[in-house]
Amino acid sequence: VMLLGDSGVGKTCFLLQFKDGAFLSGTFIATVGIDFRNKVVVVDGVKVKLQIWDTAGQERFRSVTHAYYRDAQALLLLYDITSRMSFDNIRAWLTEIHEYAQKDVVIMLLGNKADVSSERAVRTEDGASLAREYGVPFMETSAKTGMNVELAFLAIAKELKQRAMQPLDEPHFQIHDYIESQKKKSSCCAFS
């Protein structure tokens, strides 16, 4: 699984929240090149080992990260809901993905930093509509509070497990439906 998106959108924090349940606020240390962490998740009783690659968002490292696209089975593409530019650049990221990644790679669009609602520069509907245009699942997340972080990785793990284990003629796991049902569950419980 590769994390992609502009510098500063929160890729490293997103990974650390998932791996260690931690968030270091304050200082921003840009990733240099590429780094990875492993985490095992259990999906329907089966262990799935995710090897998660955290890439540098800065332009000068692009040639390094391009080399890794080809081996990726899933891509989490992040923008920052407080940065219009990071959202506007998503189309360019998708163009790069289509150029360098495998055709059947699983892609998910994530609007991160949803906890900073006072500085919101991208409406939730705009994220959802862009995701619909490209036929990819979408959700807003927060690497700070942990909102939807685990759900994003679990949905990816479920999809990858299904692809690896299920015969082609069996009904296909629907990542969109799974995410929508899980989102509904968490919002129902948050308000109940």
Ligand SMILES: Nc1nc2c(ncn2[C@@H]2O[C@H](COP(=O)(O)OP(=O)(O)OP(=O)(O)O)[C@@H](O)[C@H]2O)c(=O)[nH]1
């Ligand atoms: N409030 C808030 N801040 C966040 C969140 N995610 C990341 N940040 C902050 O955003 C800054 C950048 O986060 P990083 O995770 O280093 O960003 P990155 O996308 O890995 O950046 P590059 O390594 O340069 O590609 C840091 O100061 C984080 O503390 C979030 O969900 N909410």
